[in-house]
Structure formats: C-alpha cells, structure tokens
Amino acid sequence: MHGEVNKRGRTRRPTMVDVAREAGVALRTVSRVVNDDTTVGAELAKRVHDAIAALDYRPDERARHLRLGVTGTLGAAVRQLSHVNPVLRAVERAARAADLMVLAASTEDDERLERRVVESMCRRRFDGIVLEPIGADHGYLLPELAAGLCLVAVDRPVLGLDVDCVISDNAAGIQAAYAHLAAHGHRRIAYIGDDERIFTAQERATAFRACAAEAGAALDGMVHTGPIQPARIANALATALGGPDPATAIITGNATISVEVVRSFDDRRVAVVGFDDSELATLLRPDLTVVAQDDQAIGATAIDLLRARIADHNRPVHRVTVPVELLTRGSGEQPP
C-alpha cells in the first residue's frame, strides 16, 4: 500500500471556465481558441494557450463530438468478448486500417443485455455498430435506425428488419460436410448442433435434414439440437452412437460442440466434421476436419458495409453471404 497518489492532488478536471479565469479572457475567447478560430488575435491566443498549458486543460471529447457529430468509433456488440472470436478480430483489424477504434461489449446471448448495450452505444453516438444479433424481436432498433444508426449484423441477420448483414453460407457448409462423409462411405451420419432458436443453428440443422432426405437416410436418433451444455451433448452422442444402427460419422454445429464431442469420445473411431475452425482443431488426434468460415472476409466486409452506410444512409441494404471451405485434416476421412 502506498500513498503517493495523495500527493498528486487529484481533483476535478479543469474546465474552459478555469482556463478563461487563468488567462483573464472571456469564456468565448477560450472556446474560439480551442476550436482553432483564426480570427482571435495572436496575443489573446497566446494567453489562452499558456493558461491551457498551466492548467493542463484537455478538451472534453464528448463536447467536441457534440459539435462535430463524428467520433471515429465503432461499437461491437458480440455474444462474448472473452471468447475466441476470429470475426471480431477481423473487424478490429479492418476498422484499425480505416483509423476507426472499436469498443466492444458482450451481450451474453441475453436479449435484454443486447438492447442495453446497443442503446447505450447509440446514445454515445458511435459512428456505427457491428452486432451479432441475439433475439427474435429487434423492434427496439427501429427508432434508432430511423434516427440514423448505422448498423451491420454479422453471423446472423437481424430478423424482421432490413439491415446490412454478413453471414456464412451455412447450407453450403453442411452440404460439403455431408457429401464428404458420404464419399468416405458413411450412411449413418448424425448432427449435433446449437439451439435452433439461433438463426445460424437453424440454417445448419435445416440443411442437414435436407441432405439426409436427399440421400434417403433415416433421421431416427440422428439430429440433436439444443443449448450448448456438456450433459446434453454427451446424451446426444450416446443416443447417436447407441442402438442397433449407430452413427459412424458426426457433423457438429459449431466449434464449442466439436470440443464437447471430442471430449466425450472414448477412443472411438467415429468420423467427425466440425462446423467452424478453431485452434483446438489441430490439437486433437486425429486433427479435426472442419467447415471453415472465412472470418477475415466476414469482418472486413462488415466494416466495408458499415463505412458505406455511414457515408450514405440511404444506400440500398446489402446482405452478403460469404463462402465456406472444407479443410480435411483426418477426423473426417475415417471409414465407417
């Protein structure tokens, strides 16, 4: 414990009023100098600058934003900050390249929290918001959009609202995974996915059912969707791999489920194709074959769309679908 901070004499921040008093000039003279008004005489300007230096006065950026109406800041409202999120990483990179700062907050898959976060960013007059939308009802966004909010949705569209969005080609990814396993001789393929109330999860599960129908494969005990809970996933796995006609291959709905599935394996030789790549994929034995999303393209496109929207509020809405890619690494090439 130290007391040095006391000596710094932390007090309230000096204001323009303090500067005016120190310089012995009118408040509006300080304001004009701070705002680079060149009509202020050199001698007056010097007195103001000296007072600013003496008091270490710093203009309040919020005040300046009020005048200029720009901030150079984007908000990002994502499921969870402290999780691996390559799309957020790509968003940050693309924003930085455009000299924009990203301030991000977690929505924790909680609709009320999403609303609080987004509304707070709106009130702060961020230039734009990148949103991983949660809820089914985004009506709260309507007045914000009407008032000029620039928004781009990533990973999922904002259901019911016509806003820019960037999503992966989920159906094509599932089709590629299914075709790959079928080409390796699998006829009993199971799907373990996320909660279908989530748009992405629903797209993937729907695509899986369509693949099975087209292949003439029975779906009994083969489709398991729901929340990402270890116990649920272990049960789903037990069902898919039990019974008289067990699955010989599994497609997972996202990277977290891939981890849980592999964690539950008891050295079984079951083929696995995971949706979504992650650093875990190459730690497993065999390495995980995955449907990789193009996170870089998603993040960069999101920033492109947002900047275009900021430049022209009235441009047509864009919905961009980004291709996915099957990366074969071993786990998806095992025979039945």
Add this chain to the structure above:
Amino acid sequence: MHGEVNKRGRTRRPTMVDVAREAGVALRTVSRVVNDDTTVGAELAKRVHDAIAALDYRPDERARHLRLGVTGTLGAAVRQLSHVNPVLRAVERAARAADLMVLAASTEDDERLERRVVESMCRRRFDGIVLEPIGADHGYLLPELAAGLCLVAVDRPVLGLDVDCVISDNAAGIQAAYAHLAAHGHRRIAYIGDDERIFTAQERATAFRACAAEAGAALDGMVHTGPIQPARIANALATALGGPDPATAIITGNATISVEVVRSFDDRRVAVVGFDDSELATLLRPDLTVVAQDDQAIGATAIDLLRARIADHNRPVHRVTVPVELLTRGSGEQPP
C-alpha cells in the same frame, strides 16, 4: 439487396432546437423539461413532451454526461479482445453486478495502440479503466491520473507509476510447479516461457531460476524465454529434450505456450505443468496439470479497486496479489 431502408427516411437526428420549434417554446424550456426541472408549468411541459414524442427526439447521452460528469461505463484495454480471457470475463461480470457497462478495446501488445486506446477512453470520460499494461513507459498516464483518471492494472503492474493493481502470485505458482515435479522424481526440469520484457514473464522466469538454484540443478539448456512463436518453442523443446542429459519435465510460462509444447510432442512421455488453466487443458491426453490463476478473484478485485478509487480519488494505492492453485490432472504426475 433491398431498398426498404430508403423509405424509413433516415436523416439527421432531431435536436433540442427541432423540439423547441415543434413545441413553439424557447430552447431553454426544452432543456428544463428534458432535465426534469419541475418549475416548468404543466401545459408547457406537455407541449414539449408531445414534440419529443412526435419527433422521436432522444437526448444525447454525451450532453448529459457533460452535465452530470458520470457515465456508468468502464473501459477495458486488454491484449486481445478476441482471445480467451477469463479475467476480462470476470471483470465484465463484476461490473455488470455493479450496474456498470464495460466497453473493451484491444491493445495488441502495442505500446502506441495502448496509449491511443487509453487516451481515447479518457477523453470519453469513462468512469474508470481496467488496463493490462504493455509498455515499460507509461509516462503518458501521469497527466491523466493527475486529472482524475481512475485506473486499475491487471495481470501486471504499471511499471514506474503508483497505481492500483491486481496480479497473480507468479513466484508461488512456479515454486508449486517445481516442487510438484521434484516430488515426482524429476531432477532435469526445463522452463519455456514468454518474452521477459513482459513483467509477468519475467517474474515467472526469475522464480524458476531461483527454484533451480535452490535445488542445486544445472540450468544449461533448461531455460527458454522469448516471443510466443511456434518455431521458437519447437526449438526450445528440441534443445531441452535433446543432448546427453535431457529434461524429463517441462514447466510452461502460459497457456498458449502449453498448447505449442503439447502440439510439438511426438507421444513423448515428458511431464508437463502449465502456467494458467484453459479449456484446452482437459482436451489433452493426459489432461494438463496446471498452475491455475484465480481469474474470478482477479476480475472482481479489479472492479472493487476501481469503484473504491472512483468513490475516493485520494485513497491509498492498493497492490493486491491473488493466490494461485496447482491442479493435478495427469501430465504433471508422470515419472522421469
């Protein structure tokens, strides 16, 4: 592509001036109503409220903050947002429990970026900042601290400045790891750690050297610190496990290095104790024995310190060291 947005007629946000015009009242009447000044007559107040509703006027939070001087928002400047960061997660949780929103930005281990992020948060008058400090020189913080910035450092102290911080007991963690391996019969123990320019990495490497000295163990080829690059770590591993008297056990300096070390293993039976727990630890075979940091305590303590600092700028500086815990899971219990 859709054009519905056009019909919404996105324009600039309505201002108080628009409200005053719509209501047919003076601007300061609008201001008084917005600020809940009860001395405004009921009829006037109603006209203002009607105009606010008609225009869907929303007060600019930045303006309100200018008046009230509070924002209910904390900034978090961390190495990398889109990485697993259980401390940030704990910070968010503790902040949310105190009804504070966390807006986070990445510093990418880049001193200049750290400065830009922190200064921007200061100019936005965030209530406080949680910082994972990067650089050796934090002089830029001095005027901000003098001007009232409330700051808490996590994981590492702000070198050279006397500010609140919360760090793990790095030395105790290394000592526990070393003693554990020694108790399992290891005499040749290697350390592969992070860049020693990072405070935490330096504390851990120093503690390792002290343990070896106390045990009377030779350090030739046994200590490898530097940037987290797969090739460097593979080389370090080759050196430690090669030669006439190879290491039979390895202590790693952080979770990312643990992953790289395990990834480089070719089914060797070498004991490993990792510093820092992660979801990867229980995916490995055998599961990884780790020195686990108490992320929950670190995050919660950081928010406690920050709130106390906000409440009393002049309270003494606190430096809190949080205990670590050895979790034995298999990899650290293998014999030489």
